Amino acid sequence: MNRTDLDVLDEIQQRVLWLATRIVDAANHDRDTGDGVKVGGHQASSASLVTAMTALWFAHLDAEDRVAVKPHASPVFHAIQYLLGNLDRSYLTRLRARGGLQSYPSRTKDPDEVDFSTGSVGLGAAAPLFAAATRRYVDAHFGARPHSRFVALIGDAELDEGNIWEAVADPATTGLGNVTWLVDFNRQSLDRVVPGVRINQWRGQFEAAGWHVVEVKYGRKLAEAYARPGGEALRDWIDAMPNEQYQSLFGLTGAALRKQFLDGAPDGIEAFIADIGDDELGPLVTDLGGHDMAAMLDAYAQCDAVTDRPSVVFAYTVKGWGLPIAGNPRNHSALLTAEQVDALRTAHGLTRETEWDRLDPASEAGIRAGGRREALSRAPRERALGVTVPDTTRVRANKPISTQEIFGRVLVELARNPEVGRYLVTTAPDVATSTNLAGFINKTGVFAPTEQRSWTEDRMLRWTESPAGQHIELGISEMNLFLLLGQLGLAWDLSAQPLLPVGTVYDPFVLRGLDAFLYGTYSGSRFVVAGTPSGITLAPEGGAHQSTITASVGLELPGVTFLEPAYAATLDWLLCDALGQIAGGAAPSATAAPAEDGAYYFRLSTRPIDQAPFEAARARLGDAVLRRQAVAGAYRLVDAHEAYPHLADAPVVQLAASGAVLPEVLAAAAELAEEGIAAHVVDVTSLDRLYRAWQRTLRQGVRTATVPSVPGALRSAFVDRVPVVTVHDAASHAMAWLGSALAAPAVPLGVDEFGQSGSVHELYDLHDLLPGSIVNAALAALSLR
Numbered sequence: 001m002n003r004t005d006l007d008v009l010d011e012i013q014q015r016v017l018w019l020a021t022r023i024v025d026a027a028n029h030d031r032d033t034g035d036g037v038k039v040g041g042h043q044a045s046s047a048s049l050v051t052a053m054t055a056l057w058f059a060h061l062d063a064e065d066r067v068a069v070k071p072h073a074s075p076v077f078h079a080i081q082y083l084l085g086n087l088d089r090s091y092l093t094r095l096r097a098r099g100g101l102q103s104y105p106s107r108t109k110d111p112d113e114v115d116f117s118t119g120s121v122g123l124g125a126a127a128p129l130f131a132a133a134t135r136r137y138v139d140a141h142f143g144a145r146p147h148s149r150f151v152a153l154i155g156d157a158e159l160d161e162g163n164i165w166e167a168v169a170d171p172a173t174t175g176l177g178n179v180t181w182l183v184d185f186n187r188q189s190l191d192r193v194v195p196g197v198r199i200n201q202w203r204g205q206f207e208a209a210g211w212h213v214v215e216v217k218y219g220r221k222l223a224e225a226y227a228r229p230g231g232e233a234l235r236d237w238i239d240a241m242p243n244e245q246y247q248s249l250f251g252l253t254g255a256a257l258r259k260q261f262l263d264g265a266p267d268g269i270e271a272f273i274a275d276i277g278d279d280e281l282g283p284l285v286t287d288l289g290g291h292d293m294a295a296m297l298d299a300y301a302q303c304d305a306v307t308d309r310p311s312v313v314f315a316y317t318v319k320g321w322g323l324p325i326a327g328n329p330r331n332h333s334a335l336l337t338a339e340q341v342d343a344l345r346t347a348h349g350l351t352r353e354t355e356w357d358r359l360d361p362a363s364e365a366g367i368r369a370g371g372r373r374e375a376l377s378r379a380p381r382e383r384a385l386g387v388t389v390p391d392t393t394r395v396r397a398n399k400p401i402s403t404q405e406i407f408g409r410v411l412v413e414l415a416r417n418p419e420v421g422r423y424l425v426t427t428a429p430d431v432a433t434s435t436n437l438a439g440f441i442n443k444t445g446v447f448a449p450t451e452q453r454s455w456t457e458d459r460m461l462r463w464t465e466s467p468a469g470q471h472i473e474l475g476i477s478e479m480n481l482f483l484l485l486g487q488l489g490l491a492w493d494l495s496a497q498p499l500l501p502v503g504t505v506y507d508p509f510v511l512r513g514l515d516a517f518l519y520g521t522y523s524g525s526r527f528v529v530a531g532t533p534s535g536i537t538l539a540p541e542g543g544a545h546q547s548t549i550t551a552s553v554g555l556e557l558p559g560v561t562f563l564e565p566a567y568a569a570t571l572d573w574l575l576c577d578a579l580g581q582i583a584g585g586a587a588p589s590a591t592a593a594p595a596e597d598g599a600y601y602f603r604l605s606t607r608p609i610d611q612a613p614f615e616a617a618r619a620r621l622g623d624a625v626l627r628r629q630a631v632a633g634a635y636r637l638v639d640a641h642e643a644y645p646h647l648a649d650a651p652v653v654q655l656a657a658s659g660a661v662l663p664e665v666l667a668a669a670a671e672l673a674e675e676g677i678a679a680h681v682v683d684v685t686s687l688d689r690l691y692r693a694w695q696r697t698l699r700q701g702v703r704t705a706t707v708p709s710v711p712g713a714l715r716s717a718f719v720d721r722v723p724v725v726t727v728h729d730a731a732s733h734a735m736a737w738l739g740s741a742l743a744a745p746a747v748p749l750g751v752d753e754f755g756q757s758g759s760v761h762e763l764y765d766l767h768d769l770l771p772g773s774i775v776n777a778a779l780a781a782l783s784l785r
Contacts, residue, residue, distance in 0.1 A: 069118055250327025286318065526599060535660060566660065636682055636716075691741075723745045
């Protein structure tokens with residue numbers, strides 16, 4: 001790139017710097033929030049990436065490339081999108097305002113096109129890595145897409161996040177030559193100047209994982225100085241200088257800067273800089289490569305040239321580059337004063353009338369911006385898969401069977417479906433066989449970029465690895481599981497290929513990956529995850545492997561539909577429905593409107609359950625009605641008045657339960673019948689769908705000042721105002737709200753303490769889940785009428 005082009009890019013980056021700084025300033029000083037709460041923003045953290053990001057969008061990226069922008073650089077991203085003509089001017093004064101620019105880049109809430117949400121540090125960095133792994137899978141199965149580079153811009157402090165290194169080390173992410181991470185190596189964290197530069201440690205960790213490492217440390221001025229006689233000594237001194245001392249130079253000028261720079265310097269350095277004036281010394285010794293446009297473009301080219309492994313660029317930068325707070329140890333969330341903003345505006349040749357202007361379209365900078373807008377424009381992507389997932393696979397169970405086993409069987413049946421099967425892709429963190437994916441793996445194989453020779457033969461599991469495989473095996477990292485699921489669920493956008501992703505994990509360890517789970521659903525990803533086995537029903541494994549709060553997590557996570565079926569047919573219906581919703585081409589579901597848009601979390605068990613009670617309900621209600629109710633969230637498994645006609649005038653109680661505890665609930669209902677009490681048994685297949693239906697009616701009542709109605713899903717399964725006992729192998733509060741929804745006395749039973757090892761019967765006894773306790777709870781509920 002010639003000098004003229006570099007000058008044009010410098011003009012653009014200066015405007016980007018101004019706009020990014022002013023966007024934050026306007027949010028804090030021009031807008032009255034009325035609540036006295038600081039709006040905040042990160043002017044210094046934005047400034048450090050201005051050069052790197054200007055180089056990317058105005059000279060390097062192609063339309064098919066995908067970029068994750070570090071959270072605190074979101075003002076730079078929006079400034080760039082504005083200069084490219086992709087963002088309306090009105091948004092520039094609406095950072096962190098309702099309906100405006102989000103605090104951090106958001107796929108689902110920002111008005112301009114964001115590739116990766118990056119609000120939670122570490123996760124946005126790893127997301128492009130798993131998006132590239134997804135692209136490798138898509139290319140192998142559906143034909144090569146146009147070449148894309150997956151880029152992550154991350155802060156150096158983000159490298160303290162453990163999930164970064166889990167992602168880097170996973171075998172599923174090796175050899176991805178279209179991935180580049182750019183580390184904003186400003187050597188400052190939120191609280192302080194980092195007391196020591198860990199570049200050697202981090203370089204070693206990346207190289208050990210097979211990455212290509214590039215350092216961009218010095219700018220053109222320093223490079224020229226190093227080339228002079230004696231320049232090597234200057235370089236050695238700057239390299240050896242403590243980080244705290246180097247960072248302190250940014251707050252100094254003139255003789256004071258010279259004195260600080262020479263403090264501790266070896267012989268010869270003072271003489272070398274003697275002929276450098278005070279006004280020139282500061283710009284020279286603080287000339288870092290991360291702010292040298294030519295050096296950054298060269299680094300990007302080096303990464304492009306290495307195609308057999310991921311690349312990482314350490315770009316040495318100044319936090320607050322170009323601002324009066326540059327290098328200040330407390331500048332992370334510091335705001336420029338009004339006076340400083342006024343001076344900066346003047347220094348950039350702008351006035352209050354022109355400060356929000358785009359680049360002059362007739363200027364060289366404006367012409368480049370217009371050309372880049374055209375070069376980076378993308379065609380719309382289609383999210384719908386356009387296939388019809390069947391309502392049921394018609395799996396049959398003639399003996400007691402667990403939901404975990406049925407889950408595996410349903411996947412195998414769907415894999416046999418020629419229309420649906422090719423789009424299914426499963427993944428697990430080294431628990432594929434123990435979560436019952438073996439049948440699917442035997443049918444479809446394990447994905448590997450190249451054919452792998454199998455050295456052992458297992459009659460039960462054919463672990464055949466090839467580009468045709470449809471299962472992606474991960475190391476033991478639940479964070480990686482949810483990061484990969486999140487990107488597989490966004491393949492329709494990032495790789496132009498909708499998929500049907502399914503993951504499995506031991507249910508207690510959903511919590512280990514919870515941040516990545518939330519990240520995926522916040523980003524609008526659509527996938528299925530099965531947490532199995534779950535609860536204290538996994539009795540011999542002990543408290544550390546028994547989940548109690550995961551049902552609450554599933555119920556409360558936005559963008560997630562939580563499902564906990566007990567019987568084979570209900571699981572079949574629910575899983576087919578979930579995949580049909582993701583496919584987007586299926587017939588409308590029986591679930592309540594509005595249509596669901598997100599992920600599906602199945603909480604399953606290894607406990608075999610007798611299917612006879614369900615078959616009796618099926619005979620009573622018929623498949624059409626039963627499926628509609630089960631998919632909506634609940635159905636009456638036992639109608640006491642039909643099962644026990646002599647109890648027509650008896651006191652009535654309702655026993656509501658999910659999953660593995662239903663045998664105990666049924667036994668309690670029989671005992672209550674013997675005592676002259678009619679106990680309806682309700683199988684709650686989705687607490688989530690019931691709760692959302694109830695909340696919709698409540699909010700409608702609140703917003704219209706009308707009396708809320710009882711939603712159909714609750715009305716068909718429950719009797720209004722009849723006492724209810726909720727029974728759940730999970731924290732009792734997860735179902736306790738049903739009493740309010742039904743306007744009835746409620747006694748919730750569940751697991752509110754850590755479990756321990758034992759038999760299922762012993763642990764159910766310990767936590768009051770046996771029939772006798774359920775009977776006593778029903779009597780208590782009746783007494784509360």
